[in-house]
Amino acid sequence: DAMVIQNPRYQVTQFGKPVTLSCSQTLNHNVMYWYQQKSSQAPKLLFHYYDKDFNNEADTPDNFQSRRPNTSFCFLDIRSPGLGDAAMYLCATSRDPGVGNEQFFGPGTRLTVL
Amino acid sequence: RKEVEQDPGPFNVPEGATVAFNCTYSNSASQSFFWYRQDCRKEPKLLMSVYSSGNEDGRFTAQLNRASQYISLLIRDSKLSDSATYLCVVNTGTYKYIFGTGTRLKVLA
DSSP: OOOOEEOSSSEEEEETTOOEEEEEEEOSSSSSEEEEOOOOOOOOOOEEEEETEEEEEEETTTTTEEOOOOOEEEEEEESSSSSSGOEEEEEEEEEEOOTTTEEEOOOOEEEEOO | SSSEEEEOOEEEEETTTTTEEEEEEEEOOOOOOEEEEEEETOOOEEEEETTTTTTTTEEEEEETTTTTTTTEEEOSSOGGGGEEEEEEEEOOOSSOEEEEOOEEEEEEE
């Protein structure tokens, strides 16, 4: 089945220790997104790629970076995690932006910062 | 005003009940509308897209009212397994999908 895969599912890191989360997709979608979701809140868009074009949300901290080496893979790097970065990180994909194109989500990576 | 607003609930309903959720959106240029279901500590999963004519999938019915800028989700004959958070999502045809904060539903035995 075509899908969005995230690894690891759970990540524990120490305050200030860099961490990388990965996402892969077999849907061959052009657009990949990274969201941060905290408890009882809506997912918050951090950035997205349209093919290789990177688009950062204005309020995404510089501490968050991303790489998309090819269509299938996308990485989220948190350079110096703080306690406030503990959250669920969701990767999603979609076809070209257009009417009716829904997003497909991976299972998420739950990040704990000690 | 938030771009997409939902009543956070929780809605506590007995099994077999009918429950309805509404979601309002502020951008009249919005073109695509979706209901996602999210279980605790899991990812959102598409429940259904919402079309202008309204659409039904089993016990679930979604309606869109463009004039009043709201969408609704009706769940008939609620099951225990319907307990989840229901997210309203709106898209203007660009890359950006705007999420509501979700409505929590708890179906009670």
